[in-house]
Amino acid sequence: MTYTELVEQIKIKKSFLCVGLDPDTEKMPKHLLSEEDPIYEFNKHIIDATAEHCVSFKPNMAFYEAYGLSGIHSLEKTMHYITVNYPDHFLIADAKRGDIGNTSTMYAKAFFKRLEADAITVAPYMGSDSVKPFLQFAGKWAIVLGLTSNEGSADFQQLLLSDKAFYLRVIEACAQWGTKENMMFVAGATKAQMFEDIRKIIPDHFLLVPGVGAQGGSLSEVCRYGLNSNVGLLVNSSRAIIYASDGRDFAQKAAEEAHKTALEMQQYI
Numbered sequence: 001m002t003y004t005e006l007v008e009q010i011k012i013k014k015s016f017l018c019v020g021l022d023p024d025t026e027k028m029p030k031h032l033l034s035e036e037d038p039i040y041e042f043n044k045h046i047i048d049a050t051a052e053h054c055v056s057f058k059p060n061m062a063f064y065e066a067y068g069l070s071g072i073h074s075l076e077k078t079m080h081y082i083t084v085n086y087p088d089h090f091l092i093a094d095a096k097r098g099d100i101g102n103t104s105t106m107y108a109k110a111f112f113k114r115l116e117a118d119a120i121t122v123a124p125y126m127g128s129d130s131v132k133p134f135l136q137f138a139g140k141w142a143i144v145l146g147l148t149s150n151e152g153s154a155d156f157q158q159l160l161l162s163d164k165a166f167y168l169r170v171i172e173a174c175a176q177w178g179t180k181e182n183m184m185f186v187a188g189a190t191k192a193q194m195f196e197d198i199r200k201i202i203p204d205h206f207l208l209v210p211g212v213g214a215q216g217g218s219l220s221e222v223c224r225y226g227l228n229s230n231v232g233l234l235v236n237s238s239r240a241i242i243y244a245s246d247g248r249d250f251a252q253k254a255a256e257e258a259h260k261t262a263l264e265m266q267q268y269i
Helices: 003-013 030-034 038-053 068-085 101-114 166-174 189-201 219-226 250-266
Strands: 017-021 056-059 090-097 119-122 141-147 183-187 207-209 233-237
Touching: 017 038, 017 090, 017 250, 030 038, 038 068, 038 250, 056 068, 056 233, 068 090, 090 101, 101 119, 141 166, 141 189, 166 183, 166 189, 183 189, 189 207, 189 219, 207 219, 219 233, 219 250, 233 250
Parallel strands: 017 056, 017 233, 056 090, 090 119, 119 141, 141 183, 183 207, 207 233
Antiparallel strands: none
């Protein structure tokens, strides 16, 4: 998916919501556990229920890898279901990969070719050769970890290096390797006021923003400091939507929560 196509979908839907697909068999409705593939069945219902309210889906790899081969199979089925039935949705593989060049190239092939993701989250700690291989695929994106929403982000990301925090140096460097057409940055909603400094460096790039909802981030704060002329935000919500209910009405409740968030977003578009 291109930058222009993503912006167009946001304008059509009047939403910049990304729904995180983080299946946990201990939290999902118990009646699904008797299904042949509970994770896939759960995801499929969530996807169908929320698709009209969002522009993106983001499976988090850890929630599939934890179940071994069966979880990976569920992931493949889930991503295939999205690409076939909702091809206009931006599909993010939340994998946080990052390694030396030849390994990163294989990661890119795995997620872009085999799983048909539009984007993958990337850890830039190893430098340019951990990021650049993901930028060699036409129409695909690297979403670089910039400023994350967790408390531990203060350990390294917010350290001051002379006149600038480390996360700003990372964003500044990575932005030179790609463009707004193939690179986004993760910026946590719980650090929304810091978006002002991020936007000074990358005014036109998209930001993938986790942390709204269960983690306590404020959508209004995110928009106040992060919006650009093309919206420039994909705001992710996972638990608040997909676990809005653990009963047989789970899909309906997920749709209601997604709709509520999308309605709030309309005022900013």
